[in-house]
Amino acid sequence: MKNNISRKSFLRQGTALFGGALIAPYTSLTPFISESQREPIRMMYNENPYGPSRIAKKAMQKAFSESNLYTMRIARNEFTDLIADQNNVDSDHITIGFGSREILNKAAMMNGIDNGEMISPQLTFEAINQYAKKAMNTKVKRIAMRNDLHIDLEKMASSITKNTKMIYICNPNNPTGLALDSNELESFCKEVSKKIVVFIDEAYHEYAIGDGYNTMTHLIGADNKIIISRTASKVHGLAGLRVGYAISSPKVASRLKTYLNGSLNVVGLRAAIASYRDDKFQAFSIEKNNQARKIVTDHLDKRGIVYLPSHTNFIFLKTGMEIQKFQPAMKKHGVIVGRPFPPYTAWCRLSMAKPEEMKFFNQGLDKVLSV
Ligand SMILES: Cc1ncc(COP(=O)(O)O)c(C=O)c1O
Structure with missing residues (x-):
C-alpha cells in the first residue's frame, strides 16, 4: 500500500533526514544480503562505486x-x-x-x-x-x-x-x-x-x-x-x-x-x-574513497603488509603471493581484485569500493594469506 511506510523505511528516512545531510543523497539503501548471496565486489577497475551522481x-x-x-x-x-x-x-x-x-x-x-x-x-x-x-x-x-x-x-x-x-x-x-x-x-x-x-x-x-x-x-x-x-x-x-x-x-x-x-x-x-x-558529488566521492583507503591501510599496517602511499582510488600492495593464485582465491571470498602487473606478480592492485565493503577485502585477505 502506498501510504504504508514500514518502521524500517521510516527509520532509514529519519537517518537520511537528520543523520547525514551531505552523505544521504548519494548512498543507496540496500537490503540485508547474506554473504553467499552477495555479488562479488568490483575492486579491479578503479571505478567510482557511487557514480554517476x-x-x-x-x-x-x-x-x-x-x-x-x-x-x-x-x-x-x-x-x-x-x-x-x-x-x-x-x-x-x-x-x-x-x-x-x-x-x-x-x-x-x-x-x-x-x-x-x-x-x-x-x-x-x-x-x-x-x-x-x-x-x-x-x-x-x-x-x-x-x-x-x-x-x-x-x-x-x-x-x-x-x-x-x-x-x-x-x-x-x-x-x-x-x-x-x-x-x-x-x-x-x-x-x-x-x-x-x-x-x-x-x-x-x-x-x-x-x-x-x-x-x-x-x-x-x-x-x-x-x-x-x-x-x-x-x-x-x-x-x-x-x-x-x-x-x-x-x-x-x-x-x-x-x-x-x-x-x-x-x-x-x-x-x-x-x-x-557538481562539486559536492566530487567531494563526497573523494571523502568516501579516503575512508575506504584508510580501512584497508589500517588493516595492512596491523598485518605488516607493504603497500605504496596511494594518491588515487586504488592501492598497490605486496601480498607476497603470486597474483595468479591470489586473484581466484580472493574471488572465492567475494572480492575481485586487479590483474597481474608483471614483473611485480607478488603485488596486487586493489580498487576502492564503498567503505562498508572494504571489510570483505580485509577478511578475505586474512583467510587467503593464512593458508
Ligand atoms: C591511467 C589511466 N589512464 C586512462 C584510463 C582510461 O580511461 P578512460 O575511461 O577515460 O578511457 C585509465 C583507466 O583505467 C587509467 O587508469
Whole structure:
C-alpha cells in the first residue's frame, strides 16, 4: 500500500533526514544480503562505486529525448568551454575524446605517423603502449622503475635518442598510485618538451589534488609539446559513457582532432557537463574513497603488509603471493581484485569500493594469506 511506510523505511528516512545531510543523497539503501548471496565486489577497475551522481543522471534522462539528433556537437562545444574555463585556458587548447583512451590512442597514432619511437615506464597504464606497438608498429622503450617503484625521470630523460618523439608519464601512476615530486616533474617537462612530446596522463587528478601532487596544466603554452589527458571515468563515475579530454597547445589540439573518431554521444557529454559542475558529488566521492583507503591501510599496517602511499582510488600492495593464485582465491571470498602487473606478480592492485565493503577485502585477505 502506498501510504504504508514500514518502521524500517521510516527509520532509514529519519537517518537520511537528520543523520547525514551531505552523505544521504548519494548512498543507496540496500537490503540485508547474506554473504553467499552477495555479488562479488568490483575492486579491479578503479571505478567510482557511487557514480554517476544524481545530477548527472538527471542530465542523462533529459538528454535521452535528444538522442535522435546530432546535438552532440553542441554538447561537445559546451563541455569544451567548461573544461577550458575550469583549467584557465582558451577553448582551442581542449580536445574531447571518446574516453581518455581515445586521446591516448590518437597521440600514439600521431607519434607513429611521425615515425617516432616512444619511451614509457616499465610499470604503468598499458593502453598507449599497446596501441603504439600493435596498431602503429612503434618501438616502445620501457624504463625500469626506481627501487621505490617511482617512475625514474632521470633514466627516462637519458634514454631519449634522436628517434624518440614521445614520452609517456602517468601521474599519479597506475598501478602504483604514486605521485611524482611536482618540482622534479615540472623541470623534466620543461626540458624534455623542448624536443619531443611529453604526454602526461592525469586520469586520477581529482583524487590526488592537494596531497603532494600537482597538475602540469600550467605548463601548457601557446606552442609547446605537452599533452595532458584527463577522464570523466574516475571521480565522476561515468566510465561506461566514454568521455575524456586533452589539454595541449592549440597547434597540437588541432592535429589531434584530425585523428578523432567523432563518435561522442550526447548522453555522455550532458552527464559530464553536469558532473564537472557538481562539486559536492566530487567531494563526497573523494571523502568516501579516503575512508575506504584508510580501512584497508589500517588493516595492512596491523598485518605488516607493504603497500605504496596511494594518491588515487586504488592501492598497490605486496601480498607476497603470486597474483595468479591470489586473484581466484580472493574471488572465492567475494572480492575481485586487479590483474597481474608483471614483473611485480607478488603485488596486487586493489580498487576502492564503498567503505562498508572494504571489510570483505580485509577478511578475505586474512583467510587467503593464512593458508
Ligand atoms: C591511467 C589511466 N589512464 C586512462 C584510463 C582510461 O580511461 P578512460 O575511461 O577515460 O578511457 C585509465 C583507466 O583505467 C587509467 O587508469
